Amino acid sequence: MEDNKENLKRVVGIFGFSTNIINMVVGSGIFVLPAIVAAGLGTSSIFAYLLCGFLVALVMLCFAEAGSRVTDSGGAYIYIKTAFGPYFGFLTSILFVLATISADAAVANAIVDIIGSIIPEFKITYIKILIFLILFAGFGFVNIKGVKNGVKVVKFVTVAKLIPLLLLVLFSWGDVSLDNLSIGTVSPFNDIAKMSLILFFAFQGAESGFSISGEVKNPKRNIPKGIFLSIIIILIIYILIQVVSQGVLGDSLVTFKENPLGAVANQIFGPIGFTAMTLAAAVSMLGYLSSSILSMPRILFRASKDNVLPIKSLTKIHSKFSTPYISIISYASAGFLFASIGGFEQLAIISSATVLLIYLGVSLSVVKLRKLNIGSGNEFRIPGGYLIPVLSSLTILYLLSNLARNEFIIILIAIIILTFVYFLKTKPNKK
Numbered sequence: 001m002e003d004n005k006e007n008l009k010r011v012v013g014i015f016g017f018s019t020n021i022i023n024m025v026v027g028s029g030i031f032v033l034p035a036i037v038a039a040g041l042g043t044s045s046i047f048a049y050l051l052c053g054f055l056v057a058l059v060m061l062c063f064a065e066a067g068s069r070v071t072d073s074g075g076a077y078i079y080i081k082t083a084f085g086p087y088f089g090f091l092t093s094i095l096f097v098l099a100t101i102s103a104d105a106a107v108a109n110a111i112v113d114i115i116g117s118i119i120p121e122f123k124i125t126y127i128k129i130l131i132f133l134i135l136f137a138g139f140g141f142v143n144i145k146g147v148k149n150g151v152k153v154v155k156f157v158t159v160a161k162l163i164p165l166l167l168l169v170l171f172s173w174g175d176v177s178l179d180n181l182s183i184g185t186v187s188p189f190n191d192i193a194k195m196s197l198i199l200f201f202a203f204q205g206a207e208s209g210f211s212i213s214g215e216v217k218n219p220k221r222n223i224p225k226g227i228f229l230s231i232i233i234i235l236i237i238y239i240l241i242q243v244v245s246q247g248v249l250g251d252s253l254v255t256f257k258e259n260p261l262g263a264v265a266n267q268i269f270g271p272i273g274f275t276a277m278t279l280a281a282a283v284s285m286l287g288y289l290s291s292s293i294l295s296m297p298r299i300l301f302r303a304s305k306d307n308v309l310p311i312k313s314l315t316k317i318h319s320k321f322s323t324p325y326i327s328i329i330s331y332a333s334a335g336f337l338f339a340s341i342g343g344f345e346q347l348a349i350i351s352s353a354t355v356l357l358i359y360l361g362v363s364l365s366v367v368k369l370r371k372l373n374i375g376s377g378n379e380f381r382i383p384g385g386y387l388i389p390v391l392s393s394l395t396i397l398y399l400l401s402n403l404a405r406n407e408f409i410i411i412l413i414a415i416i417i418l419t420f421v422y423f424l425k426t427k428p429n430k431k
Helices: 014-025 033-069 076-084 086-116 125-145 147-158 163-175 189-203 206-215 219-255 260-269 271-305 325-341 344-372 387-400 405-429
Strands: none
Touching (some): 014 206, 014 219, 033 076, 033 189, 033 206, 033 219, 033 260, 033 387, 086 125, 086 271, 086 325, 086 344, 086 405, 125 271, 125 325, 163 219, 163 271, 189 344, 219 260, 260 271, 271 325, 344 387, 344 405
């Protein structure tokens, strides 16, 4: 049996690799985004899905080549650091944490909004903030007590991810009206790009599926095929959800921004369906949040141990539970703060834009790694020369050019602060 240099057996086929990516991507965002996308694009919404799917396919091919050239663990961080040096590696690692905190905060807002469609009191500001506190403090406490507890929570809620979505599509298909799906005037491409920035939130996470690349059989053949298979399946699921939502609710879809799929279920099954879909969405979002608060503080801990972050307290281990409790408390506190000061749409855009910056770095790193001739000589190479990494980079830059002023300023300030911190951190090492 074929092994790699890390002594991992290559036993994962195309299907296993693809399903791992699908599991990482299909999550909480799709429960609320159909109405938001429809409000911006109407029946032209499908074009935003196609643009996001096209971009993800390009970026994942860049990840595949970069990962085959730089085989150390670390994902985007190590690819960009190897290609462009420690400063850009530092920016990547912290921007990744910022993107995830923003995503967690966006999901926390979505949880409160979607439950608010059943219990209106959840829409009251001080109650929302109280729920945010309970969510982040609760998951933080569970993970401080031990990683086994965190994994149990993740396993419990992960089951609810795909089943309600597929059942909704299956049972709603007969109630779809073709008149509601008729595309009259196609939205301007700039509007599609702007809405894609929000929709891209639902496509994030595919890069995490590459964690098992070292165990994929015949990686040169199976990785690119697995990428395209997974992206096609994700696109089909997402487009079917959008078609069902728009086809059943028509123009009224835009009025259900807090809980569009609950509104579809209500139309098909009545109040019981509405309640069931709402609870399923909330559980799925809780699953995402629990998984993130389980894993991301460990990245803060590792970054501090490696001196990427100049905050030594993040390396402290709890004397009783043997967990990185300061990192967990810091991450959960940041998530609570972000959730309290921003709404879902703004936080989703900030998260998507930050991830797109990281994807831009990975796309450009493919070009630089080739020029540096880094690799064993047996690495996966994207066909078409530089076409795909360049096309990926240009598409990302175009999407980022559609950022609203406020989101652009927030990200720019973050990069300026991080740059100041980096050079302040490295100054003592200079003679």
